[in-house]
Amino acid sequence: MPQDAKHQLLGRNRELETLDRLLREVREGRSRALVLRGEAGIGKSALLDHLAEQAASGRVGQLPPVRMQTVRTAGVEAESDFAYSALQHLCAPLLTHLDQLPQVQQDALRVAFGLSAGNAPEMLLVGVAVLGLFAEAATGAPLLCLVDDAQWLDLMSQRILAFVGRRLDAESVALVFAERVTDKQTEDGFSGLPALSIGGLGDAEARALLDAVLPGPVEARVRDRIVAETGGNPLALLELPRGLSAAELAFGFGGPGSAPLATRVEEGFRRRVEALPAETRTLLLVAAVEPVGDELLLWRALRLLEVGPDAAAPAQAAGLLNPGTPLRFRHPLVRSAVWHGADGATLLAVHAALAEATDADRDPDRRAWHRAHAALGPDEQVAADLERSADRALARGGRAAAASFLEQAAALSPDPSERARRALAAAQAYLKAGLPYRLPDLLAAAELGPLSPLQQADANRLRAKASAMTNSGLGAVQPLIDAARGLRDLDPAAARETCLAAFGAAIWAGRLDASGMRRAAEAARELPPSDDMGGVFLRALTAWSLEGPVAAFPLLEQALSTLTDDADLADMWPAANAAVELGDLQAWLSVTERAVGFARRTGAFSILSTALPYRAASLGYVGRLPEAWALLAEASATEEAAGAATSLVTTALLSAYRGRERSALDVIDAMERDGEQRGLGRLIGMAACSRAVLHNGLGNYPQAMESALRGMEYQDLVAYRWTCSELVEAASRADGAAAAAQARERLSDWSRAGTPWALGAHAVADALVGTADQAEDRYREAIAHFTDGGLDVFVARTRLLYGEWLRRQNRRAHAREELRAAHEACVTIGLEAFAERARRELLATGETVRKQTIGTPVLTPQEAQIARLVTAGHSNAEIGAQLFLSPRTVEWHLRKIFVKVGISSRRELDGALSAGER
Template sequence: MASETVGSVLRGRRRETGTLDELLREVRAGHSRVLVLRGEAGIGKSALLDHLAAGAGTARVVRTVGVEPESEIAYSALQHLCAPLLDHLDRLPEPQRDTLATAFGLGPGEPPEALLVGLAVLGLFAEAAAERPLVCLVDDLQWVDRMSQVILTFVARRLEAESVALVFALRSPGDEEVLPGLPELRVAGLPADDAMALLDTVLPGPVDGHVRERILAETHGNPLALLELPRGLTPAELAFGFGAPSPTPVVDRVEAGFQRRLAALPADTRVLLLAAAVEPVGDVPLLWRALDRLGVGPDAAAPAEAAGLVRIGTRVRFHHPLVRSACWRSADPAELRAVHRALAEVTDPGQDPDRHAWHRAHAALGPDNDVAAELERTADRALARGGRSAAAAFLERAAELTKDPKPRAARVLAAARARFASGALDAVPALLSAAELGPLDPLQRAGAERLRAQVAFALDRGRGAVTPLLEAARRLAELDPGAARETYLWALGAAMHAGRLGDGDLRRAAEAARGMPPGHDAAGLFLTGLTERVLAGYADAVPHLRRALSALPDGEAALLWLSAPVAHELWDDGAWHRLTEQALGTARATGARSLLPTALTFRAGALVAEGRFAEASALLGEAGSVAPGPSHPSAALTLAAHQGAEEAATRLIGATVREAEARGEGRWLGLAGYAGAVLHNGLGRYPAALAAARSAVAHDDLALTGWTLGELVEAAARTGDEAAAGEARERLTERTTAAGTCWALGAQALADALAGPADAAEDRYREAVELLGGTRLTVLAARARLLYGEWLRRENRRGDARDHLRAAHEVFARAGAEGFAGRSARELAATGETVRKRGAVAADALTAQEAQIARLAVAGRTNPEIGAELFLSPRTVEWHLRKVFGKLGITSRRELAGALRDR
């Protein structure tokens, strides 16, 4: 690595080392810290990691480095990082212990999901840090295998109070999408004076000042470039800097310099360095055994060590990763195959079958069925450990080495499935096209069509997905009716998401799906129900959709994207609550990273309706940390609208509209209209609410239309637009009568009270309050009491009005529905009652996560159980509970329930 030190001090790195020293102080004080070092190759990131390790003192240091040839071996970097900590494995709860053992190939088990592996690693770090602070260093993250990256990113977002430092180093530019949102330190070139001093240590003699300045400008203060580029040049050769200005990046020029130095070494030394570069673990005994097969003796190491390219002790360590890459990039293909062959011969297939197979694969010159079969077995092991990306790489190489077209096509198809499961969706279509060039039997071809449809639906749930999904479904109809029905369901789902932007896609999809024989599982029943809704109308769809909800297995999470909106559509708050709660439980228990963000989002939406805004906000925050980036906006919009923070809600609504138009997801436009109607009704801005509601109901979006019609009735009634209110009320009646639930009938009673016969208004208000009060929909029930209270005040029945307005205000204020709370407060003031401003209670200072942990503790969960549910370490849970106790002024769990109740 580049040496920019003077004694034990890094030259020109006062800012960087100060940051690292402060990080160590925080970790010694009991906190956890994460830091990402970003900078170009040779800029000194590894030297900074060395500084951190040297200053760790009594803290335990574990370290791993990404190696490019190793990047397809699942969990390889993570296992190397965790290996020194495995003596703490027995302290983990049994599910986490088993998960980690399976992931690392230490024992059998079900293929682990990434989130469960992440929780187990988090627990392992916490247990190790319980003895003394732990410093985990990960260098060259850009070459770390995919699964290790996923797990370490997850852990980094969950560390809080474990006395763990997790520090990554990776190359810039080009790495901005890796570890987004984590604290980072950009490592730039050395300051001019320090760069000049470092350059002077390697210049062969006096060099003109202007030339030295030109060298500094060309290297941008990169320490490795300053040390390596002048190497071997005479003063005369340096008279004009490094020669003519070059467009080649400095890093490439440094690597080229290493290649020239390699070329000058003896042949045996080059073979030794190539073998060390290809053998990623740095296992010296294994390296010597491989070199013995190649006829290279230990003496060959001396020239490489004398040249400062490598250091061989208990481990092999290259001067810089660029030396490693220069070794194998400059190698002759025949030499590289020979090295892989030797490494395969000395790697124990029983102890390390994956690397044995990988070396054999790279040693093969042409098709080799035996090696291909071994790679396929290796892929199976990777899948069993949850390494889907690694399995795909093994299968792709196995296909390359397979001569017979039929098994080759089968392996390419299996690789496509593994790529899809790993989330690498963009790679799937090309693999499917390659598989279809070979002879596939009808079932395999149907599987390929189904996978192509899955990719289309996953990549684009808007208007662009409908046509390819329908084409795939038609081709599947005779080969696999079950898969065809599922694909038609995805097509309908895509058309529903496209909504008003779909240009007739929904009807076209429904007409195509109607020709399929009905299915009796949940997916088949949903398909029938949605088809009937589009082609026959709401009332005809209700029985089918009810049966579909009933047919869902407990905890079903994969269909939540559809089942939750259908529960809305049927006005079934019990099903909505049950489905979202169970699906979230399933997603948490299985650690299904693909399902958890959706489950968190839909559960948050249900909690908003129940008036549990703090919990909903915590779940949305968790969803963002599990899957950073754009997510389904439903719950976030609904929460913002009900909270009544106009500026934030308006900004979110505008962003949703722009995203909807860009993605072709018209359903989101309906959602934005609904949110706008709720926001403005809460703030008492009824013309704006009416305009937003009208825009939303211009298209019949699943679930959204029924909700928004109620908002439209209220806004129209308050603006005096009797025609609009009456029309919306009639449209609502068609739905609520067929649904027949307390929620539906309560919503209808409220609409009747607002827009129906005046002499029946009071009876209908009372009916709405009673019916909605029997549901879980706390916010809607409170709105019914608000509307009834407003009506009573206008009837000059102030005493009666106060009772309902006071009850509504309490619900809104407690939940955090500031818009509706303000509206109810104004109405109360109009009755002559003074509304006391809600005091700042200690419990109000709880963060969303603290409140969530406190509620779980009240429910009797232990710290490990709470940690497992929220993907936190038990020590972090304990830390949060101590903060909760302090804020509530209590000292134990026994007092917690009462303190929360008293808030």
């Protein structure tokens, strides 16, 4: 360990204990991820060095030595434009294990790393492949992965490594990041990972470190002032006194309002660089600008600049390069000081030399990048090279990198038309990369050049879509409508796709933009029709908005029938909403099953983050609540990586059905607040519906009626039907005859869809609100319809209502039969509040029934899901790919499952599972 690093470990007992514990746990078979956060120079790199030393020695505390593998990379500012740059460097020593991964994961990594051609892989698939690669590499010895300067990772490396860190479990892998934090930092790409904040040294340790580097004795008050000014930052304590006399130090390092500490340290390095010979400064600049670590390339460039190897010696003597490694900077701030302190002419010359020294066939992208930075002005040849680099980045799945190349290409395009075209392409790539905040400046630049009418319309569409990504509800509807109208005569297919997006935004805006659906429908009617899936959905939503839901039922059925190709599931929300609006649970189950399967096979992250919550909701109505909760747990991993919260609605609804009042209300209240803050009226409507479900289960009928009435103030697609059913039940018990009758009328309209769900809901409404002589027949009909539709939740609820009605008719024996069936079904499914309501009714019939607590299942949701997949015949690798776990973690969970259910083999598993877990 370098001497400076040893100094920086003074007073780090707390941090060292944490790191030693991490290594112990990894040696014992667990996996751990950790983010070390602190300002520049605080000692993060020294702590990573300590981890590497411990791993190399194999010793942790008093434990016997065990060999550990270490791989290491670092983010470099100059490399942040290159997709997978840091990730590929980290994984390179592990690629000997690549053949042990499933073929689809092998292909994804090979394409992402540019080792072979193929379809651009989705980020999620690459993430699962990296997770598997780490796990396979750790089978021989525990694996330590160290990532320094994580704030400078390229976007794809950052997202994938953060995803892997969240999914590590039982692979014997440690993934440790060191991330510099600044006052300007607004985003945290590693949220959700355990973090350790690294602060300054304590006073005693800081004074000891300062004494080691002071040029002579200074007064205690001066020493205390220096310690206070540096905040105990080890690098500042080591570097800032350098070159200053004791007299100069008497005034400290600066007064109030002086530059930030890291800036002052960097300035100190810059002064030392400026004092070096010109050839040495050039050598340092070449090393700073060429971050790959290819010394042969670097020396070729230096020869072109007429700089020899001897130029490194003064930099080593000045403490700017590590001894023995002539081209490795002592600290990242040295690289930054060299780069930012260089004069423009020298920097251009260095980039030109590196471009000439880079093999155009072996590394065309870095050659293009250096040529771009060496350009004195617009250059079409360089711009064209950058555009080809963007194409290669897209072929590897690096959308953000492609966008960056295109942005540079636009800036270097001499022709205004080409500049505008490339700026639009860059904006499109940034949008697909999930970086909408990058679009405004690019679109403004594009609009400075001559744009064709189609290009201008496309710019408007991109601006509207970027707005929708940052403000998905209230503010997104009209810009999308306007963009669709602008494309009507220029690109009808794009106009229809944009108009469908406007409908989606209007659905989410809900009551907060009450005319949004109508305005989108009026725009859709102006567009040329199409018989493809999107076109039919567009007509169906237009009819729903302008003519009423009944008029839309045939078109919704037709739209579902056009959903034949799995690729159509890329935008699955219209299909899922169509199925639920019709009350066709089987279609809903089919669409969501296909969408989840397609997303898992292809690694289509964007589809999966939406499909999992939709799938969970559909399973909830079937009565498969444990499986639904397991899917929601799985969805949390995709949501963390997507930065979205698509499962909030399903979580609130299932919490209401489970019936634990306090926890359910917490989730529902949070969803409502989120809707109000983000302009998402649909969340407000679903909050009202969920409260009505919860209070009906608890028997709080006046509160259920109040919630349902609020929900029906606006006709939300899908949610309105559900809320009508809740209102009929609540109002019929809370002296709300008029409200119940109105809801019954709406459900009568719904029954014209002819599906079991719609017919059953109407039959229940008739039984609750209609005449007494028809009630029994309608209850029986409802139970039959719900049974035919596979709606086990509503079968149980209707049996409960029927049993309650029978008891009021003094038909106690018959009532007991229905209530007993309802109680058993609610307990089995997990409808705790409805089960308690059925128990109370049974007691009222005179039957003795113990209160059944629906306890925690033997298996956790994740364990139950793994068990189901095992019984379905899937291998550990296949299960891991589906659940974003490594096969070793699947095996670890499987061993725990065997112990819990008392078996010893996979063959025995199906018989050992409870009904709920199956």
